[in-house]
Amino acid sequence: MIATRTVLSPVVVGGGLAGGAAALRLAQQGHAPLLLERQADAHDKVCGEFLSVEASRHLAALGVDVAALGGAPIRAVRLCVGARTVEAPLPFAATGLTRRTLDAALLEAARRAGAAVAQAALVRRVEPSGGEARAILDTGATHRAPLLLATGKHDVAGLPRDPRGTVHDLVGFKQYWRATPALRRQLDGVVAVVAFPGGYAGVQLVEGERVNGCLLLARARLQELGGRWDGVQAMLAEEPALRWMEEAEPLLARPLAISNVPYGYLAPAAPDDGIFRLGDQGAVIPSFCGDGMSIALHSGRLAAEVLNAGGDAARFQRAFRRDVARQVRLAMAVQRLARTRWGPLALVAGFGALPGALSALARLTRVPPRALARVGA
Secondary structure (H helix, E strand, C coil), rough: CCCCCCCCCEEEECCHHHHHHHHHHHCCHHHHHHEEEHHHHCCCCCCCEEEEEHHHHHHHHCCCCCCCHHHEEEEEEEEEEEEEEEEEEEEEEEEECCHHHHHHHHHHHHHCCCCEEECCCCCEEEEEEEEEEEEEEEECEEEEEEEECCCCCCCCCCCCCCCCCCCCEEEEEEEEEEECHHHHHHCCEEEEEEEEEEEEEEEEEEEEEEEEEEEEEEEEHHCCCCCCHHHHHHHCCHHHHHHHHHHCEEECCCCCEEECCCEECECCCCCCCEEEEEEHEEEEECCCCCCCHEEEEHHHHHHHHHHCCCHHHHHHHHHHHHHHHHHHHHHHHHHHCCCCCCHHHHHHHHHHHHHHHHHHHHCCCCCHHHHHHHCCC
16 A cells, blocks of 8 residues: 555744735645734734835735725835935835735735635744644644744744844834825825934835834944933934924824844755745845835745645745845845945935936845746736
């Protein structure tokens, strides 16, 4: 008698962009994935919410209509250092769209396609085991299956990312403000990146007449500002490009915050534990380049394609790393330059002298066309 092996349905841990895209694509391929998301509902996240053309192509290929979600169009990037500003057209069309809206749309599409989506399902620990793994929930329930880890910036017990060689001393904040008519005119069609001592902020319009403001600040600088948001906000309001914050109405009772994110992290090309590491669990690109959402979607679709073809996690990780490693390293080099004393001024002067350089940087930090073609985007 020939022994047969039971094929287990894939388990996706995390219901953000990477996990949602993976579950949706697997369901479209005829699998019956189980997605485990720790939050009960889609929610706001510390994220720039910049949806590049590559991200929109991934979503269109998955059957998600970005235009129907009401995002704000973005056509240019503006770099501000003190009173100096340089602006350049983006080499693609982009959209400002909140993670709350986009995550909810992806999960709903995955459900309709046949994926089982369990929310308020907290995975306490993952135990690798060859080509499969065990996901252990806080209830004690256990799922053994090919496992796709898509928990974003949050690590699961037993599977920490290695921070060596990365920048991980930054604290992230996120706030929404009501977009007044004057503020809409100021930010119409633009994502503004504002550099200041110790960090930088990204500001843009999103759907619902709101402004998304995200910033990263060195922990040492945060301590100099008293370790509190009011000190940070007072510092931001002194920046010429952000003086509108003094009068703008915040829409969150308190800003969201996150720390210890290993920017520049790349998962090993050939892991030996059989876990597919998606999104920020596989690669963490500096947020100013605006391709984190695209990379997350790409990783989810790529993992589904590899798994559907009978490939293992090592094959996926090699392909994913090949697709994004150059972009992550380039973005890290720019981030390290920006953190030097004169780096921001050097960047704005260089981009001002060579207007095409800013557009070129935006293009060079994207997922390349050959990688998009491989997953049908």
